[in-house]
Every structure is written in C-alpha cells, then in structure tokens.
Amino acid sequence: MSFVHLHTHSPFSFLDGASSVEELVKKAAEQDMPALALTDHDNVCGAVKFYNAAREAGIKPIQGVELTLESGGHLTLLARSSRGYASICSLLTQANVDNPRGEPAAAFRSLEGLQEVIVLSGCRQGEINRLILQGQYEEACLRAQEYLNILGENDFYIELQGGCLPGDFFLNHRLMELAEYLDIELAASSNVHYARHQDFIIHDLLTCIRTLTRVQDIHHLRPLNGENYLKSIPQMKTLFSSFPRALENTVRIAGECEAVFQSKQPHLPCYCDTNGEAPVRMLRRLAFEGAQSRYGKVSRQVKERLESEIEVIEKLGFADYFLVVWDVARYARSRGIRYAGRGSAADSLVVYCLYISEVDSLQRGLLFERFMSLERKGLPDIDIDFESRYRDEVIDYVYQRYGDERVARVATYNTFQARSAIRDLGKALGFVEEELSRIAKKLPHTHADNIRKVLTTLPELKNSPLQEERFQLLLDVSERIAGFPRFLGTHLGGVVISNIPLINLTPLQRSALGPIITQFDKDDVEELGLAKLDLLPLRTLTVISDAARFIEESGQEFNYEAIPLNDRASYEMINQGDTIGVFQLESPAQRALQSHFNASHMEDMVASMALIRPGPIKGNMVEPYIARRHGQEEISYLHPLLKPILEKTYGVVLFQEQVIEIATAIAGFSPGEADRLRRVMTHARSEKVMQEIGAEFVEQAEKNGVAGDLAREIFACIRGYASYGFCEAHAAAFATTSFKTAYMVKHYPAEYYAAILNNQPMGFYPPYIICGEARRRGISILPPDVNVSGSDFKTEKKIAIRVGLKQVRGMSGDALLRIAAERTRNVFKSPQEFMERSGVNRDIMENLIKCGALDTLQENRRQMLMELPAWMEYIKNKKNREQVLFKSFKAGEVPDFNRREKEVLEREILGLDIRNHFMAELRSELNKRRIYSSTEVKKLPAGKQVQAAGILFRPHRPPTRSGKIVVFFSLTDEFGLIDVSVFEPVYMKYGDFIFGEQKAPLLVKGRINRRGNGVSIMAREISFLQM
C-alpha cells in the first residue's frame, strides 16, 4: 500500500513551515511517494517552485492550499486540474481582498464557487474537528453535512491527522463514526510542517516569531511535539493501522489530481485599441513613422533592420506587447513625464523608433538578438525609468487602460538574512533585544547561513558575542532558515498585464503599500506565462526636471534634450573625478576610474557604465582596458574577424553583445544561437556543460574555416569574459543620462544640487556631503528662514541654496501649509507673532529657533528658547481672552550661543552643515599636528607618508578577483572627500575602526597613491582621532 501526503506546509506558509519546498519534495521522492501536495496557508506562493522541484524529482505535484474561513476554521483544498487551481486562485483573491491585509478569510458560501477542487475537512482548527473536541457532536455532523451538500460526495473527505497529540485517538474515532454515518470518505494526513523530525525546533522558533512569544512562553499555537514531519509510508501505516481506507484514499485523490502548470501557454497582454488594424501592421506603421521622425528619411539599412525585427516580433507573437509598451511611453510623453528605456530592450531599433528608448541601436551596432530571438524561449521584458514622482501615475494609467482584473504589481519575497535571522530567532530564544540589536548591527548584509564565515573572516567581528558558546544554537538555527520568505513585498516596478483575468493564474492580494500584487515574484510570473513590464521610479529624472525648473525660473534658457554631448568643460570635470551627484558616476570606484580614464566622448561614457560593475572588476577587465586605451598595452586580436567587433573596446570583450558577435563571426552561429551560447556561458555552473558548448563552438568554427587550435583559444577567451560582460544597450541607455547630469553639475551646480537635496534619499551621498560639494563649487548654503524659505530647498541668485523648512527635524506638513499661508498674507515680524500666526507646536518652534530659521526676527537663539514657555502661555491665555502681562528679557541679559554651539545645533536639527563641516572646527589643531585636509592631500606627491583625518563615509568591501578583502572608504572634511584604500593585512588589524561604532573622526596614516588625476591614501594604520 502506498501513501501520499496531501497536507504539507512550506516556508511559504510564512513562519509556519520549516523546510524548503525542495527539501520536502526530495524527502517525498526518497520515500517512494508518487506525489506530494503543497498546501500553504491562504496562498500558493510556492506553487511554481514546487511544480519545478517535483517535476525534477519525478513525482506529481498537487497544488493546494490550507484555507482559512471567516469562522477561523481551516480547510485543505486540492486542485484537481488547472481549472481547479484557477478556482482556488479566485477564492483566495476574494478572501484576501475582502478582508484587512494579512487576515485573509473566505466566506463559507464562497466554497460554492469551487470547481474541480477536492476538499479535506482540515486540521484541529477545522470546523468539524473543533466542534467534536468541544463535545458538540450533533453540530459537527450538521456542519459536515453542509460541506457535503456544497462540495458533493466526490470532492469532500474527512481528514484524519496523525500529529500524535493528546486526544488524537478520540478525535479520529469520532471523525470515523461521523464519516460512516454520513457516508463520507476518509483521508489521512500528517499535517506536514517540515521534512525531518529534527527540524521541529525550527518550526517551534518560527511559531514563536509568528506569535511574538519566546520559547519559555506558553502559546496555544506552539507545537507540542515534533511529529509534523514528512513521515514515511511505513510510519503512516503504523499510525493509521486502524484506518487503512484513509491511507488508500490519499493515493486515490493523488491519482485524480493533475499537475496544474502543464501548459506553458503565454498570457501576453492585448493592445485592444487598433481600430481594426492588425497589431503587427500597426506596430510596423508606428515603427516606420517613428523612424521617419527619428532619421528624417528611412534608409534601406533602417528599413531592413526594422523589417527583420518586426518579423521576429510577429513570429514570437509579441506585437501586442510592444504596442502596450509604446502606449505607456506615449502616455508619459503626453503628460510631460520624463522617462528613459533601459536594459537590453535598447538593443532594438523598433524600441528606439517607438520612442521607448533613446539608444539608437543601429548607429551603435547593437544586436537585436541580445534582446530577442526566435531561438530564445523567454518572454520579453522591457524596463523603463520614469520620473519617480509621476511613476505611480503611469502605473495608474496601465490599470485604467487594461483593467484591474488583468493588471497587477509583481511581488517580492522578503527573506531572512543574517541580521533579521539573528534578531528574530534570538528574540524567540529569549536573548535580550538590545544585545541582539547591537550584535546584528555589526553584521554585514549577508545571508543567514554565512554568519559563521564572516565571524571568522571579518576582523571587526572577532570580539562579537556571537563567538560565545551561548549563541551557537542561534547560529545553527539561523543557518537553517536562510532564504526562508518572511513576508510578501512589492517589486519596485514590475507590472504584469495579462490577456485573461489574472485570477486564473495567481491569487491577488493587497500589498503593504496598497497596490494589488500577485502572489508570485518576477521569476515565477514569467513561468506562469506572464510578461513583465518594469515601470521603475528614477529620482535622477525628477532631479533633472526640478533642476530645469530652477534654471528656467532664474531666467536662464535651458533645454535638456539639446545638451551638447561633447561639452569639453563637462569632460574636464569628469576627468578630475569631480562627479558627486552625477548619475552612475558618483561612487568612489567610478570617481577613481574617471580620474585616470580621461573620457573624451560618449563611447568612453558607455564603457564607464560597464567597467565599474562587479563582473568586470572581478574579471580583471578594468586595468587592461585602461592600459590599452592609453596606449600602454598593445591591442591585438586573435583573428582578423575579431577586429571590427572588439575595436571600440580596445580588444577587450566588455559587452555581452560582443560575445554574440564573436560566436556569429567565428563559429557561424545564428545570432539567436550565439545568444543561447552567451546565456549558457553566463549561467553554466558545471564544467561538463561548458566543455560541451566549447566542443560545439570549435566544431562550428572549423566548418567556418577557422583552425581548431585558434577556435579553442578564442573560446577560452570569450569564456573567460562572458560571465563578466555587461549589456551594451543598457550601458548606452545610462551613459547619455549620466553625461547630461554631469553637464548640469558643471554648468548649473546650484540648481542641480538643490534638486538633489529635494529628492532625498537618492544617490550615493547624504545631504551633508551634497552641501559640502556645493560649497566647494562656490555655492553658499543659506540657513532656513521662516520669511524666505519654502518647504523645499531652492536656489537664490544662481549662487546659493536656501535650506527648506521641510529639512527642519519634526516639521509637519500641516505646519508647512500654515506657515506658507500666513506668509502670503504678511511677512512675520517677530518670533512671538510667527508662533501665534502659524500655530506651530513647541517642538517645531524649538527646532526652528535652534537651526536659525528665526534669526532674522531675533538674533539671540538662547534668549528665544528661554522665552518660549512664556510666549506659549501668552498665546494660550490670549485665546482664552485672558489679560496677560508679557515679560521678555532685556537685551544682553541672556548671552547667545557661540558660533560652535550654533553649528552643533544646526547639524542636529537639519542633518547638514550650514556654515561649515564639523572638521573645520578642529582644523587649527589638526594643522598643528600636521594632519592633512582633503585639499592638501590632493596636492601631495605619490609615495609620501601622510596622516589625514575626517568623518568616515560609506566603507565597503567590493568583490575582488583574488577573493582577498580590500576595503574602500572616504573621509569627509570641510573641503571634500579623501578616498582611502585598505588592503587585507591592514584591514585585519584595524577593521573594527572602520565597521565598528564611530565614536570620533578617523585618523588614517598611510601612503599617497596617485593615478591620473586621482589621489587616494593607502592606509597603514587607522585609529580614532584623539583631540
């Protein structure tokens, strides 16, 4: 006799499943079970992974769910077919959307809508079980009869559970009697929550997290024992020896259920506004109209390229998808919303001609096949960045245009990482929260199963309490939950649009932020046949718009689209590494690259986008590229056919498109086949697969007239680079925006930096560094002023940035509105009058005084703070029509804060320095001690031993080819940034100063390193600055 587990929870039961989907499937397959059902609580998030894992293991996946009813009762639902699955999705959508978020509940009557679904009566939380355990046998019988009436005798089973709990014997026998009385079949289950018995403690701890309890606490939802594991067939036979029919029925049910994702039919969106014109015809018309508009005249080359792309699009059935994206871009344009297509879609000339992207793929020689080909089975995926503040408006348009039932945002699974695992599991294990928080904060952002490794490799963790014996269990259990989903989130920009109502494919539910989301992430929606469209918010585009407005408001003429892409001054600035605020060029690594890269045209910008990425850095492509570019290394090609492909990147394989071109030119692959090769090379993990592809490449190359040895050498070369390459279309899409923002920084620094300050958080640098950079460029930062400042930062006379009132800590939206309204009527004449008219509360008033926003009304901040309680009393009494005598201090009676005290207050309240950087206060002392500033460091010769000090900023450990750790960070001072490199031996000694608690500015001793225009310190010694 066989058996099938029909009631199984995975981690997608969110804190109620302790073994991964793959582990559960593996265990079932090892036990020779023919099938397994997945029944997570009120969701099917694990369905795609489950389907794939089961298929791979050779067992049948049965998709189900454990449904919560409005009564709180549970039911086990199993889809007989795809139709049954759709029925479950529909029911779950209703249960989710009709109830508060996180509390899905299905109405009992909604079960009437189920079709092709088998229902088991559920666990101890099932309605029938609960009634029996309460001694209400008659009511239990009536309820069972109601289920039977709704679901029918073929689709309803009484579930017997073998959880080895007190009362099981009694409960199962009462259930059997009831089933016999009503002539209902039985089905046995083990209510699986984990694969192995020993995983019980993980389940218990996850339950503690879910119920906000600690292991020492008693809670009715905590499991009594470890019997909810995936038991073997013999174990189930022993457990249900009195109920053999219940075991047999599980196999019968499994036999009646089909796997639900068998037809991999795509569900691409339908552009339904063609006025009878065939979608492909319309796409062709729009593409050619666009080409006419882009080029003035459609050349033969353009025509041929468009025709060939459209042919592929037509054959793949993607014409509607392109029209939908065109429609979205058209909407944004019509509303004046800035956008820019990104990603591999920019490889398409159709995309360019539809005005989805600004990258001219033809002019750049980009390959359409990198984006799409007949050989490629995947669905199209176009990404567009929109001005962040209007992105939601664009998504609203998509909902409105294609219908709520066909559009949803894509979910993300927020998973346990090192910090969250330590915090949550540690709390459940009874550790003190404050201690856990301190420990977790010191951990890097890494996987939960990587904690032990970082404890042994990172010096700042050598004294971590996690090294102690008492934390070893916590580390063990953290490893076990690595990657488990914690909750569902919303993908930043992923939207799916389907040709059929989405509830046929996925349950929908409300996200924390409000939008309706699928229960699947970006990878899983594609497996469901849904094409994703990424509508991403990009703050840089908002900054561009805001800065353009500032520029125009100051009476200057400005046309972003007409920015000259060969502006010398901008390139000179880039070549100095002065790129703070420049899109994609502002990171320390990019600044370092630019300071010796000597960019002079757009091709350099495109290469820059691709070079500073983990791949090229790990692949050691950066230095050879620069050396060849500067003529310090000979440029050679293994075969003359490679020259035209690699010439623009100095013989280095930098872009993914080049791999495709090489495979086409050398081995005669079709571009589609070549892209398949690229993808396999990028993702292949096994040497065997790589060797097979290599043999195919060489064989084809030989047929193409290339000698075998040479073909092997070329293959080895592209193999070495393929996994590091970057998509050229994406780099090109970013490069234009990058250069244009550099132009704005160079020529309109006040306007551009004010816009950046208004769009925080964004980019690499916080406001205080942006302000420092603006000051370095001669822009004054002016304090907030209740009579002058708006809510936001704004520019004054092109040479100053006025801090907005929104920057004041604790400021509320209401207060801002009242201040603006009152000021429109009349300027404020005194602090008391300001307080009375604006009605701001005491906290806001105090902060306004402290940061200097009332200085123009009264100079003495300390006196204002002292008088504040009396002003409040005065206002209160005045409202109550009581006579009050108002007493203020005489001039000079209360001494004001000194300059240093005011700077401290401003920094505390505004989060930035109005007058000067903190380090400026220490400068005279630092000078005496020969500790250099950032300006001085930049003038020193290479090799000089120096000491410099500043506030630590953004330490990070990028990946390296050797695997050795190199730490980069910046020190900030009143003049700018000092970049510091720390190699592994120094880091192992001083790592705690870099990644530990920052108690003071850092003092770095080391050697000056110069590369081109770039200067950095190679650290030898690091400590806190003692003053």
Next chain:
Amino acid sequence: MIEKYFQPIKVQCGNLHRPMAIEINQLRVGVETILESWYDTGCWWEGESEKVFYRVYCQDGGVREIFNDLSSGEWLLYRVYD
C-alpha cells in the same frame, strides 16, 4: 480528582513498545486499553528530552498517565485519575 506524580515505574511493553503492564510500588497491574497516546518534546531549549505519553485504562479499574523518556528509556508515572 487528578493527582500528579513523577514516580519511576517498571513497564512491560508489547508490540511497538506499547505498555502492556505497569508495576508501581512492586504492584503489577495489566493494561486493559490504551485510551490515548501522544508525544511531547518538552523544553527542548533546556535540553529536555522527548517523551511519549500513554493514558491507560488498567485492569484494576484505574486510569493512569505514564510516560517513557525517549532519551533515557526510563518510565514514569505522570498522573492518576481518581
């Protein structure tokens, strides 16, 4: 009335290690029926071992709960139903 004990006892087991007779204070009583059985992992975080409990109806007419500590193999009388 239910009284709680933690008294070591001797147990004669049958098929599947299920109790057939118990010996308390040198008095042997046969087990008529096993009314219930269940597992309890106890305070695992304190190193407590797993136990299997039986509620048995004994031939002397008494209902008792006994348990077997799965780590030590020891049998203990847990509760007596009066």
